[in-house]
Structure formats: C-alpha cells, structure tokens
Amino acid sequence: MSDWQATHRVSAQVTFAHGSVLEGELHLQSSTALHQSAETTLEMLNRPDQFFAMTLPAGEIALVAKAQVAVVTCQASEPFIVDPERASVATELTLEVHVVGGRRFRGATRSELPPLHTRAMDFLNDLTGFFDLAEGKTVQYINRASVLYVHPLD
Incomplete structure (x- = not known):
C-alpha cells in the first residue's frame, strides 16, 4: 500500500x-x-x-x-475549530474577501486571537498562510498572500 x-x-x-x-x-x-x-x-x-x-x-x-x-474550495465537513474549548473563546467575523484574479468571497470565519485583538485587521495580519471562510455548505481556504482587500461586514 x-x-x-x-x-x-x-x-x-x-x-x-x-x-x-x-x-x-x-x-x-x-x-x-x-x-x-x-x-x-x-x-x-x-x-x-x-x-x-x-x-x-x-x-x-x-x-x-x-x-x-489562491483558494482551495471544499464542501463543509469539518468544524471551524475542532477543539470545543478553543471554539468557545473564538470570535466570529463576517468578511467579503477580494483575491487576485477578480474573485470575491463572502462568509464567516473564526478568530482565536487574544481578547484585545479581535478586529478583522488583527485576524488578517495573523502569520498563518491560509484562513477559512464558510458560506452555507462551502468553505473557501484563502491564501493570505492572494488577498487584494477585505470588507469587514460586522
């Protein structure tokens, strides 16, 4: 095998x-x-x-x-955050994300940043390469390096 x-x-x-x-x-x-x-x-x-x-x-x-x-698209089959303790302290953000190539995505993501750093700007400046954005049963995994600009919708 x-x-x-x-x-x-x-x-x-x-x-x-x-x-x-x-x-x-x-x-x-x-x-x-x-x-x-x-x-x-x-x-x-x-x-x-x-x-x-x-x-x-x-x-x-x-x-x-x-x-x-730029983006990996999957059907939602896993929770935003697997660990229930981590999920309980996460902040949900609703965003409209514009990426290279002219594509636009709207959806929700969860931020696990410290309490005083819960803005969309703080989330986007996180050092991880990809973040998830869920809308309905579809999840976009967006490469931060491909983001042109974001509209926070909260």
Whole structure:
C-alpha cells in the first residue's frame, strides 16, 4: 500500500493565483498531535511544507505549490475549530474577501486571537498562510498572500 492510500481524502477544487483550476482529492493525515481526529484541511494548508499532495480524477498524484494557490474550495465537513474549548473563546467575523484574479468571497470565519485583538485587521495580519471562510455548505481556504482587500461586514 502506498503512503497516499493511508491518508484521509477530501474532495477539493484548487484555484491558482493566475486563474487555472485543479480538481481532485486532498490528502490529510489520519491523525495529528493537535487533537484526536484527522487533520483538517486548514491544518494541512498551514503546515510549514511548501507543497501538498492531491490525487487528480485520473488517479495521478499532483504535488501542488502552496505559494501559487489562491483558494482551495471544499464542501463543509469539518468544524471551524475542532477543539470545543478553543471554539468557545473564538470570535466570529463576517468578511467579503477580494483575491487576485477578480474573485470575491463572502462568509464567516473564526478568530482565536487574544481578547484585545479581535478586529478583522488583527485576524488578517495573523502569520498563518491560509484562513477559512464558510458560506452555507462551502468553505473557501484563502491564501493570505492572494488577498487584494477585505470588507469587514460586522
């Protein structure tokens, strides 16, 4: 069995900064040191690795450069924050995000920043590469490096 078969897979659409799209399945670790369940899409995208693996519809593996990704789109299947204690102190923010290529996304995200740093500006200046933005049953994982500007809607 290859290492790719031992992972948890999530269907996704990857939109690159230059506009092309790749569809397939992301490979998430089946366990993580952070919590007892499988790795989340956001955790995988924010790992320090420069590339992530994706199985394409024909079965081949693509190693995708995170720096070239603007947005990863998935169906909502995991909570914003896995740990209930962390979720209880998070602040929800509603944003309209404009990214390179002219795409715009609206939705909600959760900030786990300290109590005196709960503004949208504080959240956007966080050092992690990607953040999640959920609307309905769709979650956009947006690369902060691809954001042009944001309208806070709260």
